[in-house]
Amino acid sequence: MSRPRIxxxxxxPPPAPPRARQAHSEPPMPAPHLLPVDGAGPEDVAVHPDGTLYTGLEDGRILALPSSGPPQVVAETGGRPLGIEIAADGTLLVCDAYRGLLHVDPASRKMATLVPAGDALTVCNNAAIAADGTVYFSDSTRRFPLAYWRGDLMEHSGTGRLLRRTPDGAVDVLLDGLQFANGVALAADESFVVVAETGAYRLTRLWLTGARAGQRDTLVDNLPGFPDNLSTGSDGRIWIAIGSPRNRVLDWAHARTPLIRRTVWALPERLQPQPVRTAWAMAxxxxxRVVAxxxxxxxxxxxxxxxxxxGGRLYLGSLVEGSIAVVDLM
Structure with missing residues (x-):
């Protein structure tokens, strides 16, 4: 596949906050314990109440990591699984960048397509499941396949969307014009849904209930890094995976002539702005308000x-690592 033009x-962009220039938190994140996954790129991780971990790898495998014993393959999507959620019945909802929104039964290893990838769904990325079975999920970009996600950040054309699938199978668009729509999370009381706009360093909120139902606002603006997947913690806080701190060169180029970014995009990938090595999560x-x-x-x-x-721990996934990281919070 040839590299698409941007x-x-x-x-x-808003000026990066001072936090973007700090190499670690105070105190720093505790050293993680690593759980190998016999593969690469466990982009997301979900935790069953019994302690079993689920993740998807770049080769399309969906793995279960029981509390004891080796990883087990429960499905092979044939695509690139990203976000994973556990439904109330213990089955999995998988966002696959090349296959769409999938349903996986780990017990039977059967897989079904709920919303296929195609013209109506380009890069299915992350999801959240409401108590009634409604699924809120992101379509990151209408312009670029996952392999060229960097192009969307450089272009900044804002074609990402937040979609909803109701229990009867109907799909509709709730928000459009998002800057690389990524992580999705529901408030603990399901009063609103949040979507991460990676390309705008913000979390955008859509109210679902109450007097503000249907209204859109910003939950968090001007984050110090690139937000990725989201999840709702046991106390209702919204956890944010931060892939990398803000990039000064990219911020500078965004405000200048488009020729600069087209020139950078034409360079070999190794010469383009790169993520900074860091392990970072906020809540x-x-x-x-930042609470962690x-x-x-x-x-x-x-x-x-x-x-x-x-259970008093953070479980971290990575687009490139060969393991899931476990961080003690206590």
């Missing part, structure tokens, strides 16, 4: 794209 849009409450901030050097684990809090 059509850069001029944008003036905010339902007002957007854990960042480490990234020497043992980096490019965190998934985060899940369970």
């Amino acid at each position: 059509r850069p849009v001029v944008w003036s 905010v409450d339902d007002s957007g 901030d854990l960042q480490g050097a990234g020497d043992k684990y980096h490019l965190v794209t998934g985060v899940r809090e369970h």
